[in-house]
Amino acid sequence: MKHPSDKPFENEKQMMLERERQVLLELGNDITRARDKNDLIALFSKRIKGLYYFTHTIVTLIDVKDESYTAFLLDHSASAIRSHSEYQSMVTARFSLDDPFIQSVLASDGPISFRLADVMNAPKSPAFLRVNHEKGVQHVLMTTLRIEDKPIGFIHIYTDKPEPFSQEFKDVIWRITPQLASAVANIIKNEEILKNEREKSFLLDFSNDMTAVRTKEELAEVIKTALRKLDPHGGYVIRRMNPDGKTMSAYLHDPGSSTFDRALMERVLAEKHPIEDGLQNRILDSYIPLLFNVERELARGNRLSYLELWKNMNFKTMVGIALRNSNSNIGLLWLSIDEINIPILQGLCAQISTAISNIVANEQILHYKQQLEEENDYLKEQLRSNFAEIVGNGKAMQEVYRLISLVSASNSTVLLLGETGTGKELIARAIHNASPRSKKLMIKVNCAAMPANLIESELFGHERGAFTGAVERRIGKFELPDNSTLFLDEIGEMPLEAQVKLLRVLQEREMERVGGKSTIKLNVRVIAATNRDLEAEVKAGRFRSDLYYRLNVFPINLPPLRHRAEDIENLTSFFLSKYSKNAGKKSMRISANALRQLKSYLWPGNVRELEHLIERSVLLATGNIISEVFLPQKAIDNNEMTEMLSNRSLEEIERTYIIQVLRRCNGKISGQGSKS
Numbered sequence: 001m002k003h004p005s006d007k008p009f010e011n012e013k014q015m016m017l018e019r020e021r022q023v024l025l026e027l028g029n030d031i032t033r034a035r036d037k038n039d040l041i042a043l044f045s046k047r048i049k050g051l052y053y054f055t056h057t058i059v060t061l062i063d064v065k066d067e068s069y070t071a072f073l074l075d076h077s078a079s080a081i082r083s084h085s086e087y088q089s090m091v092t093a094r095f096s097l098d099d100p101f102i103q104s105v106l107a108s109d110g111p112i113s114f115r116l117a118d119v120m121n122a123p124k125s126p127a128f129l130r131v132n133h134e135k136g137v138q139h140v141l142m143t144t145l146r147i148e149d150k151p152i153g154f155i156h157i158y159t160d161k162p163e164p165f166s167q168e169f170k171d172v173i174w175r176i177t178p179q180l181a182s183a184v185a186n187i188i189k190n191e192e193i194l195k196n197e198r199e200k201s202f203l204l205d206f207s208n209d210m211t212a213v214r215t216k217e218e219l220a221e222v223i224k225t226a227l228r229k230l231d232p233h234g235g236y237v238i239r240r241m242n243p244d245g246k247t248m249s250a251y252l253h254d255p256g257s258s259t260f261d262r263a264l265m266e267r268v269l270a271e272k273h274p275i276e277d278g279l280q281n282r283i284l285d286s287y288i289p290l291l292f293n294v295e296r297e298l299a300r301g302n303r304l305s306y307l308e309l310w311k312n313m314n315f316k317t318m319v320g321i322a323l324r325n326s327n328s329n330i331g332l333l334w335l336s337i338d339e340i341n342i343p344i345l346q347g348l349c350a351q352i353s354t355a356i357s358n359i360v361a362n363e364q365i366l367h368y369k370q371q372l373e374e375e376n377d378y379l380k381e382q383l384r385s386n387f388a389e390i391v392g393n394g395k396a397m398q399e400v401y402r403l404i405s406l407v408s409a410s411n412s413t414v415l416l417l418g419e420t421g422t423g424k425e426l427i428a429r430a431i432h433n434a435s436p437r438s439k440k441l442m443i444k445v446n447c448a449a450m451p452a453n454l455i456e457s458e459l460f461g462h463e464r465g466a467f468t469g470a471v472e473r474r475i476g477k478f479e480l481p482d483n484s485t486l487f488l489d490e491i492g493e494m495p496l497e498a499q500v501k502l503l504r505v506l507q508e509r510e511m512e513r514v515g516g517k518s519t520i521k522l523n524v525r526v527i528a529a530t531n532r533d534l535e536a537e538v539k540a541g542r543f544r545s546d547l548y549y550r551l552n553v554f555p556i557n558l559p560p561l562r563h564r565a566e567d568i569e570n571l572t573s574f575f576l577s578k579y580s581k582n583a584g585k586k587s588m589r590i591s592a593n594a595l596r597q598l599k600s601y602l603w604p605g606n607v608r609e610l611e612h613l614i615e616r617s618v619l620l621a622t623g624n625i626i627s628e629v630f631l632p633q634k635a636i637d638n639n640e641m642t643e644m645l646s647n648r649s650l651e652e653i654e655r656t657y658i659i660q661v662l663r664r665c666n667g668k669i670s671g672q673g674s675k676s
Helices: 006-033 037-049 087-092 100-107 127-134 167-211 216-230 262-270 280-284 294-299 305-312 342-386 395-407 424-433 455-460 496-508 534-539 545-551 565-582 592-600 606-620 638-645 650-664
Strands: 056-063 068-074 112-115 139-147 150-159 236-241 247-254 290-293 317-325 328-335 414-417 443-446 484-489 524-530 554-557
Touching: 037 056, 037 068, 037 167, 056 167, 068 087, 068 150, 087 127, 100 112, 100 139, 100 150, 139 167, 150 167, 167 216, 167 342, 216 236, 216 247, 216 342, 236 342, 247 262, 247 328, 262 305, 280 317, 280 328, 290 294, 294 305, 317 342, 328 342, 395 424, 395 554, 414 424, 424 484, 424 524, 455 496, 496 545, 534 545, 565 592, 565 606
Parallel strands: 414 524, 414 554, 443 484, 484 524
Antiparallel strands: 056 068, 056 150, 112 139, 139 150, 236 247, 236 328, 290 317, 317 328
């Protein structure tokens, strides 16, 4: 039978149990709602302190890969312990799962308590026991947090009371542990999701910034901005592979907020660092970032200059990541950073590698473009200096010079088109002399001057006895310019039967002499010229279409002199100088009136007609000034006029006529003194 005095005690115990259930129920509700780790530990501490006294609590997480555990949830109400000088280092430190203290916690089926004075000095005991004891803590209660029987961490509860934790308190902690473990696991998942979102957002922002990068300087600014987000004080250096394939040199760098010896840095940046130096080769062989301790590497005898620099900059650890493009190493990134995030670093390096490759490619393209422009300018200057007889700086001739500069260095067939007297042979020589074949003589063939029955023999040669009169072997015009140029002038006059054989030679680059049996390989560059409209000749059946298309690889149209009025003065000066010397006279000049006469003439014979007119005028002149030129008096017949004005629009004809009238009347068409 129970004693009457036991009833109040039983009532009090019943009330305590009811209170525990209420607190645990409220705590369970708090835990299910908690999404932030700081909220969770604060709510846990507040609810449990409503039942039992303790100073502070902490949750640590297990890192299976590292076989360690570290702080995860901190009780900010622990003001005493937070004032300890080693508190911050304890918060970030990693403690080994190997020590006997934590092993006994893992082996326990429930909460287990320790008196700090008994365990803190044991071998391998974690330093946080001593730190807590130095702040007056007497006991610690610990239990393992598990999810599906897998340990994920621990809960630590500390008290400064000399009495150990009661069994009732241990039972309460044991009952709430599963819910606490679930809440911790959920927070870990939420943090992982948020971390992934932040990583994606970071890499997306970085990618967007990289799309605008065009130069090395722009790339440096984007990398600097991105790395500052990862570590506000960190520095980096990017090294690129050198063409020798054995060394690397600095490409971009940023010292961060560190202080350093500037002379040492400049020396290290200027060096070519061997790839096989024990560190860089390891990075290039790895597909994950590698971490190096600067002091440890120096202690091992690695006296690399950049390690000395990093020590001078007070960099404790450096991360090395390979930069690759299409699985080929192009360099590496050295980075001073407190926390290594492998996905972030790999994402950064992938985009940096692509950007560097693009910048290098663009720099090469710009270099080649500049080189081509310089070569083009040089070639144009060479054309002007080597072929002084080609006179003219007008727009029409500038286009001719441009085409010459483009085609000269190639082996392509060139077709020169233009009226009689426009200087087709001079242009052909200009192309030849600007080509790699210039050291050999250019051979000229006038197709209009060769008899039809002899043209095959002239072009391709013949063997002795090939026909009546062939008393000896003859080398043809196609064989003579081996590794040189053959100029086929007046190609439009070639008979149809000869055109067939010429086409075969141009296509096959081989020929047979008349009466010969062996095939001769040819290395000849062909330049053809005509004053005929070959398209019209093809339509009329006088010129083979297949030969026309074979010749018309690179056509150059030479403008008639009437379209080059701006060049008449220069041409006149050139011919005056030339024929004054030939005639043994002093340098002669032409009067303004005579020059106006020349500019008002239509020049059906083009430059050749102007040249002959100047030569005649020099011979007829009695002084040093030509005051009058003797232009042809007979009118141009209808056929000549039709040929001159063919393929010209009405607007062009009207414009030519108006310009000629203005020149004749010196620009004055009405009023006193006009010639109207």
